[in-house]
Amino acid sequence: MTLYLNLAELLGDRIEQGLYRPGDRLPSVRALSQEHGVSLSTVQQAYRHLEDQGLATPRPKSGYFVPASRQVPALPEISRTAQRPVEVSQWDQVLEQVSSAPDERTIQLGRGRPDISVPTLKPLLRSLSRLSRRQDLSGLTYGSIYGDRSLREQVSRLLLDSGCQIAADEIIITTGCHEALSAAIRAICEPGDIVAVDSPSFHGVMQALKGFGMKALELPTDPLTGISLEALELALEQWPIKAIQLTPTCNNPLGYIMPEANKRALLTLAQRYDVAIIEDDVYGDLAYRYPRPPTIKSFDEDGRVLLCSSFSKTLAPGLRIGWIAPGRYRDRVLHMKYMGTGSTAQLPQMALAEFIAGGHYEPHLRRMRAQYQRSRDLMIEWISRYFPASVKISQPQGSFMIWVELPEGFDSHRLNRELRAHGVQIATGSIFSASGKFRNCLRMNYAAKPTATVEQAVRTVGELAAQLLAEQAG
Amino acid sequence: MTLYLNLAELLGDRIEQGLYRPGDRLPSVRALSQEHGVSLSTVQQAYRHLEDQGLATPRPKSGYFVPASRQVPALPEISRTAQRPVEVSQWDQVLEQVSSAPDERTIQLGRGRPDISVPTLKPLLRSLSRLSRRQDLSGLTYGSIYGDRSLREQVSRLLLDSGCQIAADEIIITTGCHEALSAAIRAICEPGDIVAVDSPSFHGVMQALKGFGMKALELPTDPLTGISLEALELALEQWPIKAIQLTPTCNNPLGYIMPEANKRALLTLAQRYDVAIIEDDVYGDLAYRYPRPPTIKSFDEDGRVLLCSSFSKTLAPGLRIGWIAPGRYRDRVLHMKYMGTGSTAQLPQMALAEFIAGGHYEPHLRRMRAQYQRSRDLMIEWISRYFPASVKISQPQGSFMIWVELPEGFDSHRLNRELRAHGVQIATGSIFSASGKFRNCLRMNYAAKPTATVEQAVRTVGELAAQLLAEQAG
Numbered sequence: 001m002t003l004y005l006n007l008a009e010l011l012g013d014r015i016e017q018g019l020y021r022p023g024d025r026l027p028s029v030r031a032l033s034q035e036h037g038v039s040l041s042t043v044q045q046a047y048r049h050l051e052d053q054g055l056a057t058p059r060p061k062s063g064y065f066v067p068a069s070r071q072v073p074a075l076p077e078i079s080r081t082a083q084r085p086v087e088v089s090q091w092d093q094v095l096e097q098v099s100s101a102p103d104e105r106t107i108q109l110g111r112g113r114p115d116i117s118v119p120t121l122k123p124l125l126r127s128l129s130r131l132s133r134r135q136d137l138s139g140l141t142y143g144s145i146y147g148d149r150s151l152r153e154q155v156s157r158l159l160l161d162s163g164c165q166i167a168a169d170e171i172i173i174t175t176g177c178h179e180a181l182s183a184a185i186r187a188i189c190e191p192g193d194i195v196a197v198d199s200p201s202f203h204g205v206m207q208a209l210k211g212f213g214m215k216a217l218e219l220p221t222d223p224l225t226g227i228s229l230e231a232l233e234l235a236l237e238q239w240p241i242k243a244i245q246l247t248p249t250c251n252n253p254l255g256y257i258m259p260e261a262n263k264r265a266l267l268t269l270a271q272r273y274d275v276a277i278i279e280d281d282v283y284g285d286l287a288y289r290y291p292r293p294p295t296i297k298s299f300d301e302d303g304r305v306l307l308c309s310s311f312s313k314t315l316a317p318g319l320r321i322g323w324i325a326p327g328r329y330r331d332r333v334l335h336m337k338y339m340g341t342g343s344t345a346q347l348p349q350m351a352l353a354e355f356i357a358g359g360h361y362e363p364h365l366r367r368m369r370a371q372y373q374r375s376r377d378l379m380i381e382w383i384s385r386y387f388p389a390s391v392k393i394s395q396p397q398g399s400f401m402i403w404v405e406l407p408e409g410f411d412s413h414r415l416n417r418e419l420r421a422h423g424v425q426i427a428t429g430s431i432f433s434a435s436g437k438f439r440n441c442l443r444m445n446y447a448a449k450p451t452a453t454v455e456q457a458v459r460t461v462g463e464l465a466a467q468l469l470a471e472q473a474g
Numbered sequence: 475m476t477l478y479l480n481l482a483e484l485l486g487d488r489i490e491q492g493l494y495r496p497g498d499r500l501p502s503v504r505a506l507s508q509e510h511g512v513s514l515s516t517v518q519q520a521y522r523h524l525e526d527q528g529l530a531t532p533r534p535k536s537g538y539f540v541p542a543s544r545q546v547p548a549l550p551e552i553s554r555t556a557q558r559p560v561e562v563s564q565w566d567q568v569l570e571q572v573s574s575a576p577d578e579r580t581i582q583l584g585r586g587r588p589d590i591s592v593p594t595l596k597p598l599l600r601s602l603s604r605l606s607r608r609q610d611l612s613g614l615t616y617g618s619i620y621g622d623r624s625l626r627e628q629v630s631r632l633l634l635d636s637g638c639q640i641a642a643d644e645i646i647i648t649t650g651c652h653e654a655l656s657a658a659i660r661a662i663c664e665p666g667d668i669v670a671v672d673s674p675s676f677h678g679v680m681q682a683l684k685g686f687g688m689k690a691l692e693l694p695t696d697p698l699t700g701i702s703l704e705a706l707e708l709a710l711e712q713w714p715i716k717a718i719q720l721t722p723t724c725n726n727p728l729g730y731i732m733p734e735a736n737k738r739a740l741l742t743l744a745q746r747y748d749v750a751i752i753e754d755d756v757y758g759d760l761a762y763r764y765p766r767p768p769t770i771k772s773f774d775e776d777g778r779v780l781l782c783s784s785f786s787k788t789l790a791p792g793l794r795i796g797w798i799a800p801g802r803y804r805d806r807v808l809h810m811k812y813m814g815t816g817s818t819a820q821l822p823q824m825a826l827a828e829f830i831a832g833g834h835y836e837p838h839l840r841r842m843r844a845q846y847q848r849s850r851d852l853m854i855e856w857i858s859r860y861f862p863a864s865v866k867i868s869q870p871q872g873s874f875m876i877w878v879e880l881p882e883g884f885d886s887h888r889l890n891r892e893l894r895a896h897g898v899q900i901a902t903g904s905i906f907s908a909s910g911k912f913r914n915c916l917r918m919n920y921a922a923k924p925t926a927t928v929e930q931a932v933r934t935v936g937e938l939a940a941q942l943l944a945e946q947a948g
Contacts, residue, residue: 091809094812095619095808095809095812098618098619098812098816098817099618099619099620111616113615113616116611116614116615117611121611121614125606125607125611125614126607128602128603128606128821129602129603129604129606129607130603132599132602132603132606133599133600133603137590137591137595137599137790138792139792140590140595140599140790140791140792140793141587141590141790141791141792142585142587142786142791142792143792144572144573145569145572145573146573175649175794175815175819176815176816176817178812178813178814178815178816179814179815182813182814182815186685190665190687191664191665191687204812204813204816207809207812207813208813210809210813211660211809211810211813212813213664213665312616316611316614316615317614317615317616318612318613318614318615318616318617318819318820318821319614319819319821320649320815320816320817320818320819334569335565335569335681335684335685336685338568338569338572338652338678338681339652339656339678339681339682339684339685339686340652340653340656340814340815341649341650341652341653341656341794341814341815342572342650342652342678342794343572343650343794344794345649345792345793345794345819345822346792347602347792347793347822348819348821
């Protein structure tokens with residue numbers, strides 16, 4: 001990417017994150033030129049790009065400003081969390097969520113599915129199809145427990161983009177990120193142990209904690225910067241925490257990117273209190289800014305970070321191919337992988353390795369990032385338009401999921417039930433909490449092409465939410 | 475299959491199991507006709523078939539006899555087992571075993587791989603290839619946590635052959651049998667709990683017990699009839715056993731088929747002491763006799779049997795598609811599946827459903843049963859010829875694995891190490907024990923076409939074993 005686009009994205013992120021509010025003056029061309037070590041014309045190009053995106057307005061002789069008309073929807077609150085570790089509940093709600101099969105008739109805004117209908121995925125399908133017909137049948141036999149060598153080499157190369165230098169030998173292929181996270185947790189913790197998590201947090205991890213009999217300590221989480229480091233430090237002081245599990249880059253469900261300084265500070269805390277970090281980076285490559293933000297793992301010096309990821313969000317979830325870079329916990333993680341699934345399917349690994357080696361991954365990512373960013377803007381517009389005025393919305397900096405907060409007492413379970421008759425489904429907020437908090441919130445997916453049908457579905461959710469709120473008040 | 479072939483297989487099994495010894499007189503044509511309710515000519519046809527197989531010799535006016543020349547290799551001993559539950563060890567040995575990737579140069583007699591080079595698998599590859607190219611891309615998205623509906627319906631139909639009437643709704647698709655077994659164990663037991671197992675026993679299960687912090691109670695196991703019911707009853711009396719885990723049909727590694735009466739008696743014991751049964755049936759469809767033997771699950775009345783299986787041995791392991799019929803433990807098993815892998819890959823499920831619905835499964839099975847049975851006979855011949863005279867050999871009644879016992883003190887680990895230089899690999903006996911017993915045993919695979927290269931590999935193993943034994947004695 002060129003210098004000016006880089007700068008434009010950086011400024012754009014700051015504006016979107018609310019560092020500059022509507023009507024604010026933006027930094028001068030000269031100041032930016034000095035700060036970033038680029039030419040004046042590069043800064044001017046960047047500002048023209050922001051103008052095109054409606055994020056900056058020039059005023060003659062005064063420089064650039066954030067458009068006063070720019071709507072900045074209110075952000076969700078910083079989560080108020082329990083003050084102590086709890087056993088995880090909510091399985092019934094999660095099961096309801098994940099039981100649904102793909103269904104043509106229902107608009108599924110609830111599930112974490114990427115758009116798989118794009119032409120940039122076609123080379124992957126061709127590889128799958130060609131490898132299936134191959135005479136040596138290597139796709140049908142057991143592979144190594146570590147995973148396919150060629151795929152591990154490609155993953156090792158991709159990890160460079162997030163600042164990680166991790167050899168193929170240090171990467172284990174898993175059956176989706178689910179298996180990576182589950183193996184990571186079990187590699188570190190025993191039943192009864194406490195794991196600190198962001199809040200709201202991915203339900204897959206919390207249900208694994210439940211299944212293994214561990215406890216979750218939900219930490220206050222800022223919708224722009226992530227887990228509160230102050231709260232984390234207090235918790236580390238107070239409780240015998242074994243691991244910190246979080247999704248710091250393009251968080252699910254809040255969409256924030258934890259600032260690099262916070263990532264470093266969190267690692268320092270983990271070192272000081274000698275706890276492991278389980279970093280879920282499954283959406284990291286879908287950050288709208290380029291180059292993508294570094295992982296916490298990229299700063300790791302003593303192997304305490306277990307980086308978990310997959311191709312389920314960037315490419316296709318049905319492949320069930322993920323990976324883990326387990327650092328110093330490699331032997332335990334291998335054991336967990338062996339007992340969980342033995343080995344991971346060979347054919348999709350071989351097809352993925354071919355796809356990436358063939359140079360198809362990066363163009364696909366570029367396309368998806370741009371598509372999801374445009375859809376994010378539309379989604380925010382629709383929610384602002386169709387939801388009750390009291391709504392608060394996250395500002396996703398990557399991925400394809402948005403978090404919507406309604407006033408205290410709103411019941412997203414009831415909303416979801418009533419949406420059935422309209423053929424729409426959302427994810428209820430409470431599955432993102434160990435103890436059923438966030439019942440007044442919901443998560444929606446904007447991966448699908450933003451058609452009139454999707455707009456209508458969002459409108460239905462908004463109008464039904466308004467109706468339920470009115471009943472509640474009445 | 476025709477009546478006479480049925481009868482011939484039954485008699486053949488009895489001869490091979492040593493119920494009739496070389497030189498013994500076999501039952502008269504008339505007696506068999508009455509016992510089995512078939513015509514005299516059917517019995518005569520059956521005997522002629524046994525003659526062709528070298529299992530029976532006619533003597534004029536005297537009837538049929540087991541050929542005196544027929545070598546019946548000695549059977550392995552009934553396992554002597556620990557008298558109390560133990561923590562599982564042997565992970566390092568198992569890891570060495572499962573780390574190896576497919577390698578053209580090494581003859582891998584050690585791993586549990588079926589022959590995937592047969593033409594009867596081609597329709598499966600065609601389905602995989604065709605579905606990959608399909609425009610609706612349903613193979614790339616998340617499926618239901620329960621698995622693909624059409625595949626569950628096919629599995630439900632296949633289960634009828636083992637005597638089970640289980641609705642598709644009661645079947646959950648898993649990522650190989652590994653996930654089924656792991657989920658079953660975790661659905662029933664807590665850390666510290668005791669699970670009774672056959673001995674020798676599948677290492678995947680024992681390593682799962684290790685990973686979950688449970689204890690294994692290895693029970694004496696007869697190489698022809700399986701787990702000792704007397705020992706099991708004593709154990710149930712003495713210990714708070716939570717579950718019995720076993721592979722009663724075409725046992726891995728011993729190859730026996732537990733008699734139906736024993737299966738029923740085992741279930742009765744489980745009912746009396748209120749424990750669950752985790753039944754691994756992954757080789758059940760590969761029983762050489764037809765129709766295949768019933769599962770314990772087929773007698774289950776109160777949902778205490780969790781039947782675990784897969785297509786990894788019957789079709790292809792690289793697909794990583796298994797299933798579980800979890801009976802009354804369905805909700806817990808679902809939770810374990812969700813935390814382990816989320817859902818199972820869609821594409822192979824769809825291809826398998828097509829393959830089975832297209833009528834390709836049964837012909838493939840027929841071919842494989844016949845091929846494996848012929849190879850079993852050859853393998854026994856080779857082992858008898860090339861191994862030290864003190865060798866004892868299992869008499870597999872299905873699947874493609876044989877268990878070889880050498881005298882006490884023989885070290886199969888050392889054998890395996892020294893075999894490396896010869897490009898041959900076997901499975902050491904100790905991985906089939908929780909506590910490293912059976913170090914004097916080894917398991918070999920006879921799935922591959924029995925070429926001169928395979929014969930040479932078996933010869934190498936035998937000769938090296940003889941050499942090590944001689945050194946040991948010297």
